[in-house]
Amino acid sequence: MTRPALPPADLPAAYVLGHVRAPTGLIAAPPGPADAEGLVALDIAVAGGHIARLAPAGALIEDGPRIERAGTLALPGLADIHTHLDKGFIWNRAPNRDGSFEGAMAAVAADKPNWSEEDIRRRFDFALRCAYAHGTVAIRTHLDSEGERAAGAWRVFAEMREAWRGRIELQAVGLIPVDSVLDPALFDRLVGLVREHGGLLGSYTYVTPNLHAGLELLFDAAERHGLALDLHVDERDRNAHALVDIAEIALRRRFQGPILAGHCCALALKDEAEADRALDRVAQAGIGIVSLPMCNLYLQDRQPGRTPRWRGVTLLHEMRARGIPVMVASDNARDPFYAYGDLDLVEVYREATRIAHLDHPAGEGPALIARAPAQWMGVEAGLLAPGRPADLSLFPARSLNELHARPQADRLVLRAGRAIEVAPPDYGELDDLMERPQ
Numbered sequence: 001m002t003r004p005a006l007p008p009a010d011l012p013a014a015y016v017l018g019h020v021r022a023p024t025g026l027i028a029a030p031p032g033p034a035d036a037e038g039l040v041a042l043d044i045a046v047a048g049g050h051i052a053r054l055a056p057a058g059a060l061i062e063d064g065p066r067i068e069r070a071g072t073l074a075l076p077g078l079a080d081i082h083t084h085l086d087k088g089f090i091w092n093r094a095p096n097r098d099g100s101f102e103g104a105m106a107a108v109a110a111d112k113p114n115w116s117e118e119d120i121r122r123r124f125d126f127a128l129r130c131a132y133a134h135g136t137v138a139i140r141t142h143l144d145s146e147g148e149r150a151a152g153a154w155r156v157f158a159e160m161r162e163a164w165r166g167r168i169e170l171q172a173v174g175l176i177p178v179d180s181v182l183d184p185a186l187f188d189r190l191v192g193l194v195r196e197h198g199g200l201l202g203s204y205t206y207v208t209p210n211l212h213a214g215l216e217l218l219f220d221a222a223e224r225h226g227l228a229l230d231l232h233v234d235e236r237d238r239n240a241h242a243l244v245d246i247a248e249i250a251l252r253r254r255f256q257g258p259i260l261a262g263h264c265c266a267l268a269l270k271d272e273a274e275a276d277r278a279l280d281r282v283a284q285a286g287i288g289i290v291s292l293p294m295c296n297l298y299l300q301d302r303q304p305g306r307t308p309r310w311r312g313v314t315l316l317h318e319m320r321a322r323g324i325p326v327m328v329a330s331d332n333a334r335d336p337f338y339a340y341g342d343l344d345l346v347e348v349y350r351e352a353t354r355i356a357h358l359d360h361p362a363g364e365g366p367a368l369i370a371r372a373p374a375q376w377m378g379v380e381a382g383l384l385a386p387g388r389p390a391d392l393s394l395f396p397a398r399s400l401n402e403l404h405a406r407p408q409a410d411r412l413v414l415r416a417g418r419a420i421e422v423a424p425p426d427y428g429e430l431d432d433l434m435e436r437p438q
């Protein structure tokens with residue numbers, strides 16, 4: 001059997017990708033039936049950088065030269081809804097001493113004096129180039145917004161949002177620990193930065209006597225200024241229950257804005273009845289959930305000489321069953337919170353599939369990195385539809401099984417119908433930044 005050929009990189013201005021397959025849930029009006037995995041065989045006509053038509057495989061014989069027998073899986077532009085681009089790629093100068101959460105906090109705190117705007121800018125741009133090469137078209141990043149350097153990080157973000165417009169749509173969330181929300185100086189600065197830059201309001205929530213007061217203040221500010229919330233929730237403490245508290249507050253206040261909750265790992269340890277009750281309230285409150293399985297797998301339950309038992313997942317199946325919008329995202333990359341990663345959503349999706357058993361059935365999986373986060377971000381991505389930019393990743397895989405089986409380092413990424421460079425940037429580019437003393 002011949003390997004499915006990828007289309008040539010030098011594509012004409014108008015052409016048809018013939019006989020590709022795409023997940024039915026990522027096609028605006030699927031032109032045919034889905035196979036057992038949920039994939040639809042189709043032709044995609046591209047013209048003027050946009051998707052011109054979608055039709056059953058073999059049907060588009062007059063829409064331009066056919067790139068035939070592509071035989072490949074096609075995914076739309078991908079959206080990474082939870083990252084930390086201000087922090088990324090500091091591993092070589094700020095490794096996590098033991099891989100623990102505490103080790104991550106200590107290493108980041110010790111590294112912060114290095115976070116000049118130039119330092120953040122270069123690492124941020126490096127991360128964006130990684131993501132771009134891997135087929136990502138939209139990213140939401142959290143920005144540590146407590147210390148002296150916070151305003152600089154937001155300035156870099158604003159600059160990058162402009163510089164990358166048209167390639168990667170950028171959003172930012174201001175992040176401070178929930179205890180700091182009670183400090184008017186710190187909280188006012190956070191809200192000021194978020195408002196100044198059109199960002200979202202965030203916080204790192206954890207078990208603290210100040211949790212309720214902090215959440216109420218966050219909702220107050222979100223209501224007053226019309227801000228969306230994007231919170232770190234129940235990531236590290238087994239006894240944490242901020243998720244249900246957030247749902248209760250949102251329901252009591254009839255909060256109208258979107259609330260995205262990241263992590264939600266503690267749910268995995270609750271008994272069924274408590275988890276069910278919490279998820280019912282989350283569904284009622286309309287909260288979306290983003291799981292960060294690679295980072296949480298790395299950090300969670302780490303103790304020297306002991307094999308981890310708690311493995312970084314949240315209850316994605318149970319959430320889906322209730323209609324709760326679920327997504328997966330990169331989180332950290334090559335920093336003390338996660339030593340690895342390359343802002344590659346296909347890797348995140350592949351790992352999430354294995355970690356959380358998202359493969360039986362497999363067909364809904366790709367939405368986790370495409371349609372669901374794109375909808376939540378309000379960006380035009382994650383969906384194959386006529387009129388949308390021809391932003392596609394094409395894989396030498398004829399099925400989701402074949403996609404999952406190999407690393408997919410040899411994908412072809414099309415932006416506005418043209419092939420882009422898929423090699424991520426060279427690590428050596430950042431070497432001079434890594435020489436700085438801590």
Ligand SMILES: Nc1ccnc(=O)[nH]1
Nearest residue numbers: 084087295331332337
């Ligand atoms: N998982 C994480 C928690 C808090 N901050 C981060 O950068 N990452």
